[in-house]
Amino acid sequence: MKFIYQQMLAFLSIIIILSGTLAMVFFHLTKEMTYENAWQQMQGYAYTLRKEALKLTTDKAGKTIIVLNVSQLKATEKLLSAQHTHFTIYTSRTDVLYPDNSVIRENRSISKADWKKLTAGNVVKRKQDFRPRKSKSEVDGSDVKITDIYAPCFDYQGNLVAVIKVGEDLSNITQNLQIIRRNVVLTVAFAILVGVILSIIIAHFLTKKIARLRNATDLVAAGNFDVHLDTNGDSELDKLTLDFNSMVQSLRESNEEIKRQEERRRQFFADAAHEMRTPLTTINGLLEGLAYDAIPEESKEKSIELMRNETKRLIRLVNENLDYEKIRSGQIELSKTEFDVVQVLNNIIKQLRNKAEQVGDKFELYTPDKLMVYADYDRLVQIIFNITQNAIQFTENGVISISAEKGNEETIIRISDNGIGMNEEQLRNIWERYYKADPSRKNTKYGESGLGLSIVHQLMQLHQGSVTVESKEGKGTTFTLRFPNKNKLSKI
Template sequence: MKLLRSIDTISGKLMIRFTIIILVTLFILAISLSYLFQNYYYGSTEKKFIDQGNKIAALLQRSLYEGNYDETLFFLRDSQRFFEGNVWIVDSKGLILVTTQQKELQGVRLNKNEVKQVFQGKIVKKRGFSYYFGEPVLFVAVPINFANKVVGAVFVYSPLAGIGSTLNDLRRLVLYAALIAIILTLILSFTLSKSFSRPLKRMQKISLNMAHGDFDERVVIESEDEVGQLAQSFNYLADKLQETIASLQEKEEQQRRFVADVSHELRTPLTSIQGFVKALRDGVYESEQDKEEYYQIILSEVKRLIRLVNDLLDLSQIELGQIKMEMEILDLKGIIKNSIRNLMPKIKDKELRIVIELADDLPLVFADRDRIEQVLINLISNAIDFTPQGETIKVISKREDDEVLVMIKDTGPGIPVEELNNIWNRFHKVDKARTRDRGGTGLGLSIVREIIRHHQGEVWVESELGKGSTFIFSLLVADK
């Protein structure tokens, strides 16, 4: 079972395929080499025999023509040690005059069919079984010509068994080379398949860990090929998943806090309303003046609930993009002055002095009139709430590069450094008790931030404890 599992892996499949390919290649190569070498060896041997036959024929042609067979016999026996193969000398009648081997064949007359072609002046080549030797042989027959007449023939031959042993040695050599190649192939294919499968197995392990919530591990990139690119993409995916999950967890935590904050903000006025309604129902008040005061408190808390619900709806719609911004070219000076004019009763109640410093060359901006006015009212209203009675609020606006900056500066208590990033969160209040007394919902700065973001601008705060705060936002210049 373990062997089957290892074969069923990518590395096992790759190794098997590599081995099969190499084996098939070596098999075809061995057969091809054997066939080619056999043909080459036979052809080379035949050529040698023909050359040798021609030389012997040139030396014997006169003596054979003159019938001097003793001289022929003496030459052949004296020279046989220099011959490549065995030699027969045949006269014009097909009679074997002399041989270098098998002396018993001397005097034997060859079949006419065997000598017909050679006595027609042709060189004959043959491979196969020989009646005279009882085994396969390779032989050539070269005519001996003299005075334009065939006077005999030289037969040069060699048993194929001797040639076959050489070919067997070659086949054995190819077999040994194939075995060595197979061993090397197994080693290389194992190493190569492991190099392919190792990062894939690592990805599998890490993906299982990711499924159980562990996103810390990454695949080590060992190459720049397709597997390396896959590992790089896997790591990128893991990073993005980790970021997405972290973001979702953060949003989930924010949602839980939001629900808790909304519940708290709703519970306080509802509890107050419930208490005073119950007191009015039960007649628990001392005078008509107390009764009227109870009604005023209930009305105030209802208005506060309405503001809270309206702010929540505004913030939700802005975040979801459900409120379409009516963007147009605007004169920011007029919007600033109009916003301050709307807040003048509140400014006079606290006997505050407001200073407006608008640059003479203040350019037009591209914005939604109502939403920018909402931003200004929120920020100026906050400045009014936190500025001590009789102090000064400054509203400053100037151009900076391709943006217009608007600054609302108060002389209030300032914001602690650790709170500067938190004030933009929903329901966050630096001083919860004082904010509740002023009727704030804790959503104003969140709404401001979302509106400015939809205008492709930025909003931030600079503050120093005991000296006040400056809220700044930017808008794009219309002629950008």
């Protein structure tokens, strides 16, 4: 079933059930009240009659005698003829004193149960009774419905001596009730009509909002992430629309991220193919030269050295990729120990001094005599090697200073250079795989692949430490490494 019809059905059911119940309660209450009013009035007549038209005396034997003022009774009945009020006076269950011409049928006599109530002093009220039609104005053939009450009369000894029955034609009451019923039915019909119109408007309004969301979802499913829906309310649908907007935004961001990653991957494969082709061509040329003895004896050793270097470069490229994947997929386990980091730094400087001097860079080292670090030895060397190599790579005739100090339950190592530095955009991206701030520098002798820092980042995460970078274009760069102590790690 369509949502709009479900909504309408829900509204309508509520309106119909509510107005129906209210109408029934209202109708029932009015009916009861109308009867109650009529009974009150009739009871009043009965007491007046008792006072005015009935006299109780006692004969010589002490028996109570009822003296009726018939003319008074008739006069009162005449006065109330417009209300079709009739009086009957019983002296026992079956004996009627007034009217004297009244024909008491078997079923007109007072029932035993009612008589018992009357003897106890209660007034008996009955909603409906019948009396035969008699006047000309009344159509023959059926009885007239009447409502009546029976009021008891006691003598001075407290004996029930008479019962005054006041009967009233129900047509007055039923007429009134019919008018009320008609009004109630009209009101309910009006309420339902208004309900239908309102439910159509509300359901239409809701389905319009849903249709708008559906269209937008279709657009997003088709790959359009520029969709934005305006909202101004705070209903559930508005909140859903807000959620939808933020979902589209994160989809757009991740889509852009995927595109960026893809572009970098594509660039990397193009670079890698290019990088590999050069050494492979060199190796191939040299091998052919050796095979055909085209290389003079004195150059052979140099050629072999060249081939070895080129092969190393290839292996490095492949290894770095494999390493990155291994760290990422959690295949690498660190074997952490505590050792002196100052010694490690000295070793690295020794190994890289040659390279640094080739581009006119000088090393400066600021450390205490001894400083312990808790890390995987080989991985720590790999991290510092990578960052220091970058510093050499992007600094000419400058100073590369390395410092180590004790921090708050951690060991801090800083590697600074005063090289070319980076701008903010570059800084945001350097941890990403295959990222190279300047793609034109792809053919340096270090074989840039854009993997170094992403490996450093992953390794620092594995150490539960951190790596941060500060840089200014044209001024230089500082990398800060923080290795938590064994103590600190055991608390985490």
